Amino acid sequence: MRNYIFRRLLYAIPTLIGISILVFAVTRLAPGDPVRLYTFGALNITEEDIQALRVHYGLNKSLPEQYVDWVTLAIQGDFGKSLQYNRPALPLLLERLPATLQLASVALVLQLSIGIPLGVVAALRRGTWIDNVIRVFAVIGHAVPTFWIGLLFIILFAVTLRWLPSQGLLTVGHDVWDIGDRIKHIVMPAFVLALAGIANYSRYLRTETLDVISQDYIRTAHAKGLRERRVVYVHALRNALIPMVTALGPLLAVLVGGSLVIEQVFTWPGIGQFTYAAARSKDYPVIMAGVMVSSTLLVVSYLLRDVAYAIVDPRIKVK
């Protein structure tokens, strides 16, 4: 097992290199000169000053050289100072990481705890109206734009019914440890973020469960007189869940990527919102750190997924 984890870690390195090249290329090939952008409007600046600044920031070197310079520093956690906040970019982002992780993990828990039972119930009640409702819900949950559902929820629960707050982590001025207040704030964004996953899981698990319950060992379990509940939850669900671990991959991507829009809709102060704001004001160091941090988050969650898969299914080896 240790060997597997180690080799899987090695495979993450080329991926991270690829991501860094991509991020570097997108930001460096963009039109517009960051030095001119940030000296724009400065009165007593001469052409020599601009050239000096360019040399100072290493912008006069060739692109591959600039890339190596950037990566060398980035590995050590130095993405440069934010042009807006005049503080190192990485700590700025890491301060906002807990909010994003909170949102994503609550959403993940919701996905699993709603999606899995729905899928099992649909499979067991196959062909009935319950099954049909769940299947229709699964298709709808997949096709609906999440930010739109977010807006509709705000209209319904925040504007009309006034049950839930429409934005932020917690009520301003409240105690930071007021858990009730925090739960109220996280319910809507987490559920909206989880929606696609709930749909996906219920659909996936329905197919898997149907597949498993038609197998011989389930008939054997029935034949030896086990109660239905035990057959389903102990014998069938265990095997139906194994392929679900692979399905986690795209869903994690949805959680990280989707958080950008959802954080915007619900004014959630996470890395998605921060990177978005940085992109709008062309704050290059923060943009680059933002994509690297969110991608690393994704690479790490893929890694955890693969390790989890290797644990539940010992046949798996690194190819």
Next chain:
Amino acid sequence: MATVATAARPVEVGQRKVAAGLWEDAWYRLRRDRLTIGAAAVLVLFVLLSAGAPILAERVFDTTELSQDLLKTYQRPTLDPPKYLFGSDELGRSQVVRLFYGGQVSLFIGFVAALMNITIGVGLGLVAGYLRGPVDDVITWFVTTLNSVPILFLLVIFSALFAPSAFLLTVVIGVLFWTGVTNFVRGQTFALREREFITAARTVGATPGRIMTRHILPNVLPLIFVLMMIDVGTIILAESALSYLGLGVPPGTPSWGSMLTNAAAYIFKAPWLVVPPGAAIFLTVLCLYLIGDGLRDALDPRLKQG
């Protein structure tokens, strides 16, 4: 004698040609799938309404895409006059007309970018799956890398820094969303290249290029259409999210996503503005997914769920 003939008839009526090909077979099943046909009809209607937006605006709604009426802002939805069918926004613009124009953007980007994705995805998938070795390693590296970046982050940054035109945006989406197709085609090619008919083709001296395009491609093509429908849906969702963030097509062009940005800004004043653009995105994507599902069942009934 006559009784025998009439007895035999009903059987013949229900029967179809014995040696129907894959596509006739699929079409036979598809025609009987009411849900898929309905979804296709709705999608075609949306395409027609979007394409006919200028004519509809002039003839039916008696207004244009840009005409404002500052005395008639935040009109509630009404049938009188018809141009306020879905109400009006903060500039008194007809929402229904803007909705049709917005459809042009979403549908164009969706279908054109998906076509690019499919082309790239199928090409790379075939090459990776058939040639294997270092070529496969490089392509797999591309796929893993792209899959490990939250694509929406990348799109947001690209749009913010490059301020792309609608066409450039389409191209960028077209070169970013192909990894799923490649994975699928690569997997299929892996399996197909070991089959006897490929060995036979190789024995008679067919070049790798010919084997890939003439022998492997036709076998994966049917399901590519399914993937394409789902792909178009995914792209429309991504584009609308991007437009919602104010980073999609350049401002001025109405798109479903940017109409929602507007609606969100006036959510307390005019909550009804939120419904039509979102419903349009949702219905379009829903129809595309349903068509995708229906196509898959029609092309390969063994995969049918339920």
